[in-house]
Amino acid sequence: GDSVTQMEGPVTLSEEACLTINCTYTATGYPSLFWYVQYPGEGLQLLLKATKADDKGSNKGFEATYRKETTSFHLEKGSVQVSDSAVYFCALSNRDDKIIFGKGTRLHILP
Amino acid sequence: DAGITQSPRHKVTETGTPVTLRCHQTENHRYMYWYRQDPGHGLRLIHYSYGVKDTDKGEVSDGYSVSRSKTEDFLLTLESATSSQTSVYFCAISESYLASRPGANVLTFGAGSRLTVL
Numbered sequence A: 001g002d003s004v005t006q007m008e009g010p011v012t013l014s015e016e017a018c019l020t021i022n023c024t025y026t027a028t029g030y031p032s033l034f035w036y037v038q039y040p041g042e043g044l045q046l047l048l049k050a051t052k053a054d055d056k057g058s059n060k061g062f063e064a065t066y067r068k069e070t071t072s073f074h075l076e077k078g079s080v081q082v083s084d085s086a087v088y089f090c091a092l093s094n095r096d097d098k099i100i101f102g103k104g105t106r107l108h109i110l111p
Numbered sequence B: 001d002a003g004i005t006q007s008p009r010h011k012v013t014e015t016g017t018p019v020t021l022r023c024h025q026t027e028n029h030r031y032m033y034w035y036r037q038d039p040g041h042g043l044r045l046i047h048y049s050y051g052v053k054d055t056d057k058g059e060v061s062d063g064y065s066v067s068r069s070k071t072e073d074f075l076l077t078l079e080s081a082t083s084s085q086t087s088v089y090f091c092a093i094s095e096s097y098l099a100s101r102p103g104a105n106v107l108t109f110g111a112g113s114r115l116t117v118l
Helices: none
Strands: A003-006 A011-014 A019-021 A023-026 A032-038 A044-050 A056-059 A062-065 A075-077 A086-093 A099-101 A105-110 B004-007 B010-013 B019-025 B031-038 B042-051 B054-057 B064-070 B073-078 B087-094 B113-117
Touching: A003 A086, A003 A099, A011 A019, A019 A105, A023 A032, A023 A086, A032 A062, A044 A062, A099 B042, B004 B087, B010 B019, B019 B031, B019 B087, B019 B113, B031 B064, B031 B073, B042 B064, B042 B073, B054 B064, B073 B087
Parallel strands: A011 A105, B010 B113
Antiparallel strands: A003 A023, A019 A075, A032 A044, A032 A086, A044 A056, A056 A062, A062 A075, A086 A099, A086 A105, B004 B019, B019 B073, B031 B042, B031 B087, B042 B054, B064 B073, B087 B113
C-alpha cells in the first residue's frame, strides 16, 4: 500500500540556518503531496502542497518540489526562525479518499 | 478559519467504560476523518466518512466505531476503552478528494481531544 517516510527527529538548528526535512513516498499512480505543520498544543495545518510532478509548493518561506523520479518531496527553508519550531508532517493522497501521513519530524530552532 | 470543533477536549476515563468523542463542522464538507496521534507513530487514520451514513475503516480501526447521521457531525465511539487507546484524537474535514478540484484533499483539523484511559 501507499506509504510516506520522513526523516527521524528531532532536528535542532540555530536561527537563520538552512533547513531540509526529507520525505519520500511509495504510491502507485500520481498522488498529491502535502506538508502539514503542528505548533505546540494545536491541530495540524496545511503548509504547502503539490499535485503533479515538478510542481513546487511554497508558503511562509518554505518550499518543496514534487520529484517523481526520486519519489521525494523534501521540505526546505533558507533561513529558519524560532517561530518555525514545530512538528512537520509529510502526507500523500492517492486515488481514494484516504490521506496517509508520515510519522512527523520535530524541529527545534535555537535563538 | 474553517469551523470545526471537537468535544470534549480532555477526558480521563477508566478501562472498560464507553467513550464518545464528537466532531462538529459548520463548513458542509463531505469528508470527515478521525486520526489518532501517538509518539513514534505520527498520525494514523482510524475511520473516515464520505457522506451521511457512509463510513469506512482506516489502518487502526479495531476497538473503534463511528457514526455520521448528519453532515455536520461525526462521532467516534470506544465501546470499551483500553489503556492502549490513550492518545490525542484529531478530527479533520475536507471538501473533496478529486485532484482536479480546488482544495482537493486539503485537510482542516480540529484542535484535538486528549483521552487518558486509566
